Amino acid sequence: MGFNCGLVGLPNVGKSTIFNALTAAGAKVESFPFSTIKTNIGVVPVPDERLERLAALYPEKKKVPTTLEFLDIAGLVRGAHEGEGLGNQFLAEIRNVDAIAHIVRCFEDPLVPHVDGSLDPKRDVEVVELELALKDLETLENTLDKLQPKARAGEREVSKQLQLLERVREAVRQGTPVRMLELDEEERARLRGLGLLTEKPVLFVANVGDEDENTYSQAVAALARERGAGYVAIRGRLEMEIVEASQDEAERATWRREWKIEESGLERLIRAGYQLLELITFFTTDGPEVRAWTVKRGTKAPQAGAKIHTDFEKRFIQAEVVPIEQLLGKGSLHAVKEAGLLQRVGEHYQVQDGDVIHFVVA
Ligand SMILES: Nc1nc2c(ncn2[C@@H]2O[C@H](COP(=O)(O)OP(=O)(O)OP(=O)(O)O)[C@@H](O)[C@H]2O)c(=O)[nH]1
Ligand SMILES: [Mg+2]
Structure with a gap:
């Protein structure tokens, strides 16, 4: 199986737009929140010029790139862990991904309403992170509830697990994502089966609109550094339009040069993702x-x-x-x-x- 990456964020921030820019899948994009209800899935070949040069040595053979899967998940709002908005079900989808691309709106556009009425990347990031953390707290509480009676019965293994989970719960309560905790290999292995959301590697993706980096996206880059996350900026709508304008990579490259986009969002996201996941x-x-x-x-x-x-x-x-x-x-x-x-x-x-x-x- 290959690796996959879930696109997560508030409603109406451009998740489906960026998904289309990455996969050319033509997912529905609308100017109102919650336009994505069912998760869109797209598999993309990973561009790699080394494979091109290797394939040139074997002209008779078929060239097969490695692939990466992207999931365009429904928007997440305050209270999602309790079923608010489209609720809980997509939190389960996040559980199945190898990495999270957290899409953050960094473009101004009066025609695209923001669910909180104004542009504020830091607040937006915190809303999403809080929902993921609250979901983890729920998971940890439920697991602890099940373990406690067994620990009282004196099972040594169980009390070890219990101590670890209590420590992790405390940290999550304080707002530390599980991925940032200092845990040894054995402890990581113990947590693996729980599917904690804040344990997943995160890549912040600033959707910067038609212009290049701006003060909003710089704030997102700073947050990424603070939180041990990767970072890329993507001009969502523009990159989607380029991908949709032509199927021909050379032609797309011409458009990108015209807009001074040195490398496609896909290439940059893949590079950052490979680094983050150590692939x-x-x-x-x-x-x-x-x-x-x-x-x-x-x-x-x-x-x-x-x-x-x-x-x-x-x-x-x-x-x-x-x-x-x-x-x-x-x-x-x-x-x-x-x-x-x-x-x-x-x-x-x-x-x-x-x-x-x-x-x-x-
Ligand atoms: N101006 C501008 N608008 C954008 C950009 N990217 C996306 N949008 C617009 O933002 C709106 C929402 O885009 P979507 O891609 O549907 O957003 P989403 O995050 O998938 O939304 P939900 O599925 O509802 O959670 C649409 O009207 C897009 O055209 C951009 O780079 N610039
Ligand atoms: Mg969408």
Whole structure:
């Protein structure tokens, strides 16, 4: 399975607009709040010029990029954790994402009403964060209620869990997102099953309208730094219009140059998202495909193999690896071998960004 990212924020801030700019999916965009009711899902190929150059070495093979899934989720308002607005159900959707892109309105437009009547990114961010935190408090309370009787019965494991949850609850009450707590690996593992929303990595996305950065978006960037979150600014409507104006990437690039957009919102968001989630890309050239794959930094060779085929992890013998730039420099795998540059690695090898890998399996 690939990675996914949920677009979260107040109603009418441009979530569906940005979703369309990212996916070209044509989701409904309206100037009134709560226009999105059911979550829109879009899968996008991750643009990577290294894959283009690798594919050029194998003109007979099919080029398959790695993908990322975006979810355009309904707008969230004060009281959402108690069912206000469209309520609780979409908080459950947030539970299933790997990362949250928190969309913040940073554009002025009298034709687009703001649910709170005025533009104030800091207040908006706090409304959304509070709802996520309150949902986590509810989850923590419910779990604690179930554990307490067992702890009284003297189960040691349970009381360890109980202590951890009480500590986390206290921190969330104080307004600290779970992702910012100092927890060790074991503690993180203990929390994983709870699906806490403030544990997810967050990327703040300032929807800046037609202009570039402004004082509102600068405030969002500062908030992101404070909260251990990533940050990108996207000119939502403009980028959506460019994507919708043409299917041709070259033509879209011309439009972007015209508007002095150096890199598409998608590219910037993906770069920030990969950094935030500590993701890397490796490549394979076996069979009929030249293909890019996404894994977490630190993934070992057998588990990377499991991305291709679940069997590969069990049947792993070794992997043959060459950094993509070396392969491109030599021009063929044969030349890489001749030069003695192909590394043979075992099950403890950690895959590096840009590795081209051939898995040898039993
Ligand atoms: N001026 C301006 N308007 C924008 C921009 N981005 C979005 N809008 C407008 O804002 C309104 C809301 O956009 P949507 O994308 O539907 O917002 P949403 O966050 O998905 O809203 P809900 O689904 O209702 O929560 C629409 O009228 C958009 O055209 C922008 O960059 N500039
Ligand atoms: Mg919407």
